[in-house]
Amino acid sequence: MLNNLTEAIQWIETRIKFRPKTDLERMKKAVEILDIDLSGIKKIHVAGTNGKGSVCSYISYILIEAGYKVGTYTSPYLVRFNERIRLQMNEIEDTELFDLILEVYNFNIVFEEKFGETLAFFELLTLMSMLYYSRKKVDVMVMEVGLGGLLDATNVINYDVSLISSIGFDHMKQLGNTLESIAFNKLGILKPGNHLITTVDPSLHPYFKDYVKNLQIDAEFYTLSDIERISDLPLVFKALNHTYELSLIGEYQLLNSLLSIAAIHYLFPNIDEDIIKKGLKKTKWLGRLEEIAQNVYLDSAHNTHALDSLKKTANHAFKDKEIWVLFSALGDKDIAGMISIVQSFSSRVVITSFPDLRYQDLKELAQGSIEYIEDALNALKILRAEMNPNTIIMILGSLHFAGYIKQHFKG
Numbered sequence: 001m002l003n004n005l006t007e008a009i010q011w012i013e014t015r016i017k018f019r020p021k022t023d024l025e026r027m028k029k030a031v032e033i034l035d036i037d038l039s040g041i042k043k044i045h046v047a048g049t050n051g052k053g054s055v056c057s058y059i060s061y062i063l064i065e066a067g068y069k070v071g072t073y074t075s076p077y078l079v080r081f082n083e084r085i086r087l088q089m090n091e092i093e094d095t096e097l098f099d100l101i102l103e104v105y106n107f108n109i110v111f112e113e114k115f116g117e118t119l120a121f122f123e124l125l126t127l128m129s130m131l132y133y134s135r136k137k138v139d140v141m142v143m144e145v146g147l148g149g150l151l152d153a154t155n156v157i158n159y160d161v162s163l164i165s166s167i168g169f170d171h172m173k174q175l176g177n178t179l180e181s182i183a184f185n186k187l188g189i190l191k192p193g194n195h196l197i198t199t200v201d202p203s204l205h206p207y208f209k210d211y212v213k214n215l216q217i218d219a220e221f222y223t224l225s226d227i228e229r230i231s232d233l234p235l236v237f238k239a240l241n242h243t244y245e246l247s248l249i250g251e252y253q254l255l256n257s258l259l260s261i262a263a264i265h266y267l268f269p270n271i272d273e274d275i276i277k278k279g280l281k282k283t284k285w286l287g288r289l290e291e292i293a294q295n296v297y298l299d300s301a302h303n304t305h306a307l308d309s310l311k312k313t314a315n316h317a318f319k320d321k322e323i324w325v326l327f328s329a330l331g332d333k334d335i336a337g338m339i340s341i342v343q344s345f346s347s348r349v350v351i352t353s354f355p356d357l358r359y360q361d362l363k364e365l366a367q368g369s370i371e372y373i374e375d376a377l378n379a380l381k382i383l384r385a386e387m388n389p390n391t392i393i394m395i396l397g398s399l400h401f402a403g404y405i406k407q408h409f410k411g
Contacts, residue, residue, distance in 0.1 A: 008102060024156050031156055034127065048167070064088055148188070193215075199256075295393065298405060326350050327397045332358060335365070343369075376401070
């Protein structure tokens, strides 16, 4: 039995993460047994290598501004477990989270007795979100894919619109080593009759078009050529015959916000453009070029694809600044490739460590101009003491690292 929220979170986080599967039958059985009723709820599905969280956030803030009751399911979290399940973009309350975990804890026992196997971590978490949004009678569910798409637990239901933000190299062990294999997995969220909106790189458009043609799916494709950038700080652009200003910064937010606007236009065509603009300006999303102190930015870029996008931001928004990077990453990433990109847009790179079970010692990478300072908070303190008004510090490499800094940095 789980006695408190700390025990409950520890229990669910220690469930098996990746269980080999060839279909979604286990999740379908669970949804059926729990009798989860999602009828009457508009459902938006968001997949992609990077940008999913920002897209979910833009859409949610716009819909809230328009007067809708919105449930937003994202992963992983930056600081608190509660971040994963939001209502009106507010984190789920501790008491409600505890009750939900306790419910799936007991259900997991029943499920094992009936079918001879337990449910995995993300399956349990997704069931919790569906139960919560069903009971809260939300108008809209914005659901972020956990990993891939085809066999992701969120893919057990049908959606009113499917969004794919980007395709890049990440989680290759689970999704394959080519962009096409990764794309195939993410396109697996589509079902006959769905509507797809995507901002993937134009090089993948022929592959996407062949795929959707077989499913009789309408698809919209948007690229940077559809955007006229007006300024970087704040980020202002023109697209779809309107001018928009974002509260978030970063080159990648151009396509993320455009994808979100297109999704609103498709699913809620009666929402006024002024509402969309207000929602975009109100949007918050922690850990995406978040300024945690003057000229100190925290970003959760954790793969080469995300860092390539960040490089474009550095070259535009901070072109007259000297960029220093504090970097740390988890051992299952292409660390050498990530550092190579970081070096291409920064004049100083400091590698550091932080407490995480998947962290592997990066000290051996401190060669040539790359420095190593073991304690991350001390490293940041040293960099801040040595920076000048023309210096920008970026903290990069891992969402978990960003969360650690966010939680412990005192300013």
